[in-house]
Amino acid sequence: MTPRPVAIVPAAGRGVRMGADKALLELAGATAIERVVQSCRDAGVADVLVVRREGAEPLPEGLGAQVVRVPAGGEMADSLRAAERALPADAGVVVVFPVDHALVAADTVLAGVAAVLQGAGVALPLFRGKPGHPVAFSRAVFAEIQNAGAVLRDLVRREPARVRALPSANPWVLADLDRPEDHRAAVCALHAGPLPTVAQMFAHRSRRAYAPTPVPKAQLERLVDAARHASTSSWLQAYSVVLVQDAEQKGACARLCSGQSHIVQAPVFAAVCADLRKLAAACGRHGATLQTQSLELFLQAVVDAALLGQNLQLAAEAEGLGACMIGAARNHPIELAQLLDLPPGCFALFGMTIGVPTDDPVPRGRMPLPGVLHWERYDHAAVDPALDGTDAVIRAWAARTNAERGGYGGKPVNLDKGWTERIAAAWGEGSSYLAARQTLADELQRLGFGLG
Ligand SMILES: Cc1cc2nc3c(=O)[nH]c(=O)nc-3n(C[C@H](O)[C@H](O)[C@H](O)COP(=O)(O)O)c2cc1C
Structure with missing residues (x-):
């Protein structure tokens, strides 16, 4: 029988820097906790334990996650220890998915679970080489969180040989929801098109x-x-x-x-x-x-x-x-x-x-780069070739505009100019x-x- 994957979502903090309960942040039509639970579900992880501090606001109705209560004021490791004790006996893979990473999608969770099922002790997502969340553990490795003084980082770092790195294209593996600006940036990201910023500039x-x-x-x-x-x-x-x-x-x-x-x-x-x-x-x-x-x-x-x-x-x-x-x-x-x-x-x-x-x-294009970018001192010799190049750029734009758009503003563009x-x-x-x-x-x- 395939070991059962279970997700643990630490969401017990007060969100002091955020000034709000992070689990309940609104993220383009769903709360952060709803997004996390949905990503788990989409990855086939049906069981989700959400760690909440005593007295925290209730989670959205119909979330379908089990809540594990911890006293207020504890550390992340205290939340993880409490959740570990509440894991079902047959849990074989444990995905630790902090609510701060609510924009991470199911593919990352799925890859983590698969890596552990294939024998990794720890599956660590990386964005451009830097480690992030959610991290998946085998049950045996995750049990080490009960060792005196253990924190999540120890489990990841103790034995490099048991860690499988999983490159992810999702920057939210690394970036988290910490300050109000992060929240607003996350909302913008959820509305943005597919191009990364620099590609968007081009x-x-x-x-x-x-x-x-x-x-x-x-x-x-x-x-x-x-x-x-x-x-x-x-x-x-x-x-x-x-x-x-x-x-x-x-x-x-x-x-x-x-x-x-x-x-x-x-x-x-x-x-x-x-x-x-x-x-x-x-x-x-x-x-x-x-x-x-x-x-x-x-x-x-x-x-x-x-x-x-x-x-x-x-x-x-x-x-x-x-x-x-x-x-x-x-x-x-x-x-x-x-x-x-x-x-x-x-x-x-x-x-x-x-x-x-x-x-x-038709994109207008720009002057050849050497007309703009100089190294150490201004390259005066770059000016003339830049002018020739820019004349060529605008003529190419005009030719394309005439051929493909029937001209500009209803009129043909003068190709000589x-x-x-x-x-x-x-x-x-x-x-x-x-x-x-x-x-x-x-x-x-x-x-x-x-x-x-
Ligand atoms: C400060 C500024 C003012 C501009 N004013 C006008 C304008 O009044 N009307 C207009 O149609 N385009 C205007 N433009 C757009 C430029 O014509 C355009 O950026 C330029 O031709 C290059 O084309 P592109 O932006 O499509 O690459 C302006 C651009 C800038 C940066």
């Missing part, structure tokens, strides 16, 4: 057509929350985001942003603002006056807001949405500030359309950007930013 395309499907408020909150965890100059957090969903308000934003139709079409227009308002208030609390007439402070706020904005676009893309930054938000900064009721010391650095994308643009020619037109003497933003410095001054 998949970026600005999207300019959207379905009318609304983006739920909870999702927008999640994305902005994640985005604001970008680095911030001296912890200033000199930014704000105003999300506009109301059609009339969005239409007014679009009119101030050169009438770009995708602002009207997208369900959300985000104004990503450099914002000194909270810094001024902080100074005011301590009898100080924020030195707003500072180019350095202006740059810090702009950099902070830009980093948040980039993170926001990346987070939206990771969740399968599309976005496009809108620099045209600086065409009429005062009128846009008035429309959005921005306080003094706050302006929309750029906007962003966000929604479910319906277009499929390279990147260098476009830059000369955009930012040479006849620059339309320059013309449109001639009064920008003055407008920023009026909005409370100093550039001197």
